[in-house]
Amino acid sequence: MEIFDYEDIQLIPNKCVVRSRKEVDTSVEFGGRKFKLPVVPANMQTIIDAPLAKWLAANGYFYVMHRFNPETREQFVRDMHEAGLFASISVGVKDEEFAFIKSLAGAQLVPEYITIDIAHGHSDIVMDMIRHIKKYLPGSFVIAGNVGTPQAVRDLENAGADATKVGIGPGKVCITKLKTGFGTGGWQLAALRWCAKAARKPIITDGGIRNNGDIAKSIRFGATMCMIGSLFAGHKETPGKHIVKDGKEYQEYYGSASEYQKGTHHNVEGKKILLPVKGSIKDTLVEMQEDLQSAVSYAGGRDIGALKAVDYVIVKNSIFNGDQY
Numbered sequence: 628m629e630i631f632d633y634e635d636i637q638l639i640p641n642k643c644v645v646r647s648r649k650e651v652d653t654s655v656e657f658g659g660r661k662f663k664l665p666v667v668p669a670n671m672q673t674i675i676d677a678p679l680a681k682w683l684a685a686n687g688y689f690y691v692m693h694r695f696n697p698e699t700r701e702q703f704v705r706d707m708h709e710a711g712l713f714a715s716i717s718v719g720v721k722d723e724e725f726a727f728i729k730s731l732a733g734a735q736l737v738p739e740y741i742t743i744d745i746a747h748g749h750s751d752i753v754m755d756m757i758r759h760i761k762k763y764l765p766g767s768f769v770i771a772g773n774v775g776t777p778q779a780v781r782d783l784e785n786a787g788a789d790a791t792k793v794g795i796g797p798g799k800v801c802i803t804k805l806k807t808g809f810g811t812g813g814w815q816l817a818a819l820r821w822c823a824k825a826a827r828k829p830i831i832t833d834g835g836i837r838n839n840g841d842i843a844k845s846i847r848f849g850a851t852m853c854m855i856g857s858l859f860a861g862h863k864e865t866p867g868k869h870i871v872k873d874g875k876e877y878q879e880y881y882g883s884a885s886e887y888q889k890g891t892h893h894n895v896e897g898k899k900i901l902l903p904v905k906g907s908i909k910d911t912l913v914e915m916q917e918d919l920q921s922a923v924s925y926a927g928g929r930d931i932g933a934l935k936a937v938d939y940v941i942v943k944n945s946i947f948n949g950d951q952y
């Protein structure tokens with residue numbers, strides 16, 4: 628297998644067929660809905676909360692709410708539906724999560740999207756959860772992860788997942804690769820390509836995106852959606868705590884498996900960083916859209932499908948995507 632990561636790849640331009648980048652359509656179909664961008668903020672506590680989820684859904688973007696305030700999820704689904712918006716929640720795999728799915732079904736509350744959010748998604752318990760959701764909430768679109776191999780993608784799809792999420796350890800606040808020696812950190816893009824060859828259903832690539840151009844590269848190598856944490860962290864609307872240090876304003880961004888999230892130091896596989904405050908997420912989404920429109924124009928197309936067939940070169944090899952412990 629050829630090993631590379633985002634910074635190692637350059638896509639090769641084709642003749643432009645649009646007169647303006649504004650003509651380019653960046654929308655994507657995912658789970659029966661059309662979204663403005665193939666991008667979704669990470670389902671992490673410092674990245675998304677209910678107000679941001681509502682704004683994203685109301686403005687044509689996909690979102691996945693995190694699972695770290697479990698007792699609020701049922702009301703969240705009700706609130707989204709009362710506002711005429713789709714509900715997209717996360718679950719874990721502990722016993723109470725199986726009970727939660729049953730209670731949603733009992734209340735006839737059907738979230739449009741349910742993401743099973745587990746560090747090591749290639750497991751019997753995740754496949755049990757997929758089957759459980761499909762039994763009690765057959766109308767929900769199930770995203771299962773995270774995984775890093777074609778076998779895992781196949782197994783989760785065969786268990787009934789409607790999409791899989793690929794990425795073990797490439798995240799900016801991830802230390803899985805250092806703590807365990809495992810993962811796709813440093814070769815996430817190659818792992819995505821490897822997994823995409825086996826997939827029959829959409830893949831969300833998750834973690835390691837550091838620049839807007841990485842979105843185009845992800846689509847080239849088989850992603851339907853890109854889950855992004857660090858590029859979204861630090862905005863006015865993102866819920867990380869604000870800190871002033873040496874007169875400068877920062878926002879906290881911490882891993883879902885960090886001690887800050889878990890409240891304990893057991894099985895910690897995440898860290899906390901401070902990122903300079905960036906302004907509004909709306910402007911970042913507009914810039915992502917403009918950069919993706921430009922990318923499609925370089926690909927010689929009119930929509931993001933054009934990216935899937937472009938040629939590329941590998942320009943160097945990376946190891947840790949610039950991350951440090």
Ligand SMILES: NC(=O)C1=CN([C@@H]2O[C@H](COP(=O)(O)OP(=O)(O)OC[C@H]3O[C@@H](n4cnc5c(N)ncnc54)[C@H](OP(=O)(O)O)[C@@H]3O)[C@@H](O)[C@H]2O)C=CC1
Pocket residue numbers: 719720721744745746747773794795796797798801803833834882883884894896
């Ligand atoms: N994408 C990534 O690379 C990673 C993401 N994360 C994020 O951190 C959060 C916490 O994840 P997670 O610890 O899975 O959630 P949970 O704390 O809900 O644990 C998941 C369940 O699976 C069991 N388990 C068995 N082996 C593993 C394993 N290798 N890793 C994790 N769980 C295991 C756990 O038991 P027990 O705890 O007793 O082992 C637990 O019952 C999630 O939001 C996840 O997305 C975390 C690490 C990597």
Ligand SMILES: Nc1nc2c(ncn2[C@@H]2O[C@H](COP(=O)(O)O)[C@@H](O)[C@H]2O)c(=O)[nH]1
Pocket residue numbers: 669670671773794795796797798799800801802803833834835836854855856857858881882883884885896897898
């Ligand atoms: N290994 C860990 N991975 C984590 C943790 N918390 C979140 N994540 C993953 O990172 C991505 C976001 O990556 P980024 O490069 O865009 O910042 C997120 O969606 C999770 O999959 C963690 O504690 N450990």
